[in-house]
Amino acid sequence: MAEPFAELFKESEIFAYREVLSPHYVPDKLLFRDRQINEIEKALTPSLRGERGRNVFIYGKTGTGKTSSIKYVVERVRLLPVVKAKITYVNCRIYNSRYRVLSKIASDHIPMYAKRGLGIIDIYEKIISWMEEDNKILIVVLDELDIIRDLDDLVYTLTRANSDIKSGGITIIGVSNKLSFKEELDPRSLSTLYENEIAFPPYNSSELSAILNDRVVKGFRPGVVDQASINLASAIAAKESGDARLALKIITKAGEIAENRGGKSITVNDVGDAARIAEEEIAYEVIGTLPxxxxxxxxxxxxxxxxxxxxxxxxxxxxxxxxxxxxxxxxxxxxxxxxxxxxxxxxxxxxxxxxxxxxxxxxxxxxxxxxxxxxxxxxxxxxxxxxxxxxxxxxxxxPDEQNSGAESRPLHTDTTDAEGFQ
Ligand SMILES: Nc1ncnc2c1ncn2[C@@H]1O[C@H](COP(=O)(O)OP(=O)(O)OP(=O)(O)O)[C@@H](O)[C@H]1O
Ligand SMILES: [Mg+2]
CATH class of the missing domain: 1.10.10.10 (Winged helix-like DNA-binding domain superfamily/Winged helix DNA-binding domain)
Known part of the structure; x- marks a missing residue:
């Protein structure tokens, strides 16, 4: 009889280290983003010196390296021997309301902070007194901030904090891939968030090839992926959207296709098939998260x-x-x-x-x-x-939701999110 789960422990002949091919992997070096990273760091310099900096708004289509670049900067800031500037990275897909963002800031920085049972005003006051202790500067990165359902309230609250505290202050870095988002904002939030703007353009085919080459070397076994396959995946992704995530997905899928047919390397046909599947999957993901x-x-x-x-x-x-x-x-x-x-x-x-x-x-x-x-x-x-x-x-x-009106209820309700906090 075959070993139980023999397939599970069999070494892949195609992949060496799959994790490197995942979109969540942060590569050691980010190619073609020096200018943007420099601009972000320049905008943050006053904050790192202990003065309130100007807010930054980062925008660009999906897969153009916004999250990777900002995470890279966040890590660099964390390594600095500066105590006064604190930074919080918020993934707004998870922390999608003013209440959740403020809780995230508090739980990242305030020792002994226990979220349970605190109303929004308590959290706000805790953050303010923590900042006032030693005139801290807080940098809040709001990645995919267009998802925050009460964004205008959040922006208002953070701005208000700047006038409530005697010294120190909050700098906001907003990140979004929704290009028409600007027009939906309240004019006050707009002028607050858009003090500096940094654009992330789509990648062209040769840039995508270079990005893929870096990952392929680590992610696949030697000799599995040739340059023609990389170039084809890059050309398809560049033509579609200039999205590095799509390029990575295509080459990874092509690896799976090759593996399933028992091949030892990827062919350009595998890349073509993979591109069709990957594009469809991405569309489903995008549609699934549309407002x-x-x-x-x-x-x-x-x-x-x-x-x-x-x-x-x-x-x-x-x-x-x-x-x-x-x-x-x-x-x-x-x-x-x-x-x-x-x-x-x-x-x-x-x-x-x-x-x-x-x-x-x-x-x-x-x-x-x-x-x-x-x-x-x-x-x-x-x-x-x-x-x-x-x-x-x-x-x-x-079935149990059908008559209860549950479908018309919002997905998440923060009962602690006090009304009238203005
Ligand atoms: N310049 C780059 N160098 C190396 N890898 C990159 C680069 N840009 C993007 N990537 C890779 O592409 C994928 C998507 O990048 P990222 O998540 O940063 O995009 P994004 O702009 O935040 O997209 P979205 O708007 O969908 O959130 C990640 O796996 C990332 O590692
Ligand atoms: Mg992102």
Missing amino acids: EHQRLIVYAIAVMSLTGGRYKKLDKQDDAFLLSGEIYDRYVSITQSLHKETKGARLYRRYVTDLQMQGIVTSYESGKGVRGHTRLVKLMYQPEKIKEMIEKSLFNTQ
Whole structure:
């Protein structure tokens, strides 16, 4: 009889050290980001000297090295023999409210801090008195801050802290990949957060090749990945989005495909197959984390791509472009049938731009052939799959939740988040 779990302990002939290929791995050296890292460090210099610095806003598409670069800077700051400047890195996917962010700051720095039972005002006061002890400077990194649901309140509270404390102060580093996010902010938060802006551009194909080469050397066994495969994965990722995470995912998936067919090395065919799978998976992840109304818009587009829009009929084209106005109408009827709030047309257009930035749809302005100037929009992924996936997320409730109204309750409720803290 075969050894139990023999597969589990068999050494891979393809991978040497899979961890290196994970998107969470922070590489020792970050290529092509010296300028951005320098700018972040320059902006933080006053804080490190014990003065309040200027806030920084970091933006760029997904997979352009924002989190990796800021984590690199955070580590460097932690190593400095400066006691007054303290830094907190907050992943806002986890700490997604003002209450949670303040708790995270307190639990990172205040000895004996026990979160249980404390209201937001208590936490705020603890942070203030901890900072006042010796005029501390606090640097708060808010990674993916667009996810914070009461961001304006948080920004207001942190700004307010700056005027409440007698000396020292708080510097905010915001990080986001939502490019239209700026327009949704309250003007006060906007002027606070955007004192300095640092852009992270997408990587081109040769930059992605260099990034991949570094990882492949450590992640794969020698001779498994040739330069042609690396170049192909990089070219595909550069064409798609300039996203280093996608490039890594493609090459890792290609390794899995080679392993499953019992091959000893990756072929360019494996890379092609891997690219299709990786792109689809990424789309699902992105759609899974979209805010509700953007997801409903994607749903409307998927449904209409299957049934066919008016434009397709007018133009007798087999192309999957739809009229933006038609999509909006469908979105409105979907929100109505789900008894949800309907966002206005202006916001809708901004959401479509966002979806385009994330590579979920593509769109162009058309004058000819169609009445006036209209925008035509097309889904970049298979509509059947996207429709099915969104339906699951929209309508799948547990049997015991069905009549309790649980689906309309927000996902997380911080009962301790006191009202009226302004
Ligand atoms: N310049 C680089 N050098 C080496 N690796 C990189 C570089 N940029 C990105 N990576 C790798 O690509 C992956 C994604 O990078 P990262 O998480 O920093 O992107 P991001 O800009 O924060 O994306 P998102 O907006 O989706 O959060 C990580 O595995 C990271 O190690
Ligand atoms: Mg990130």
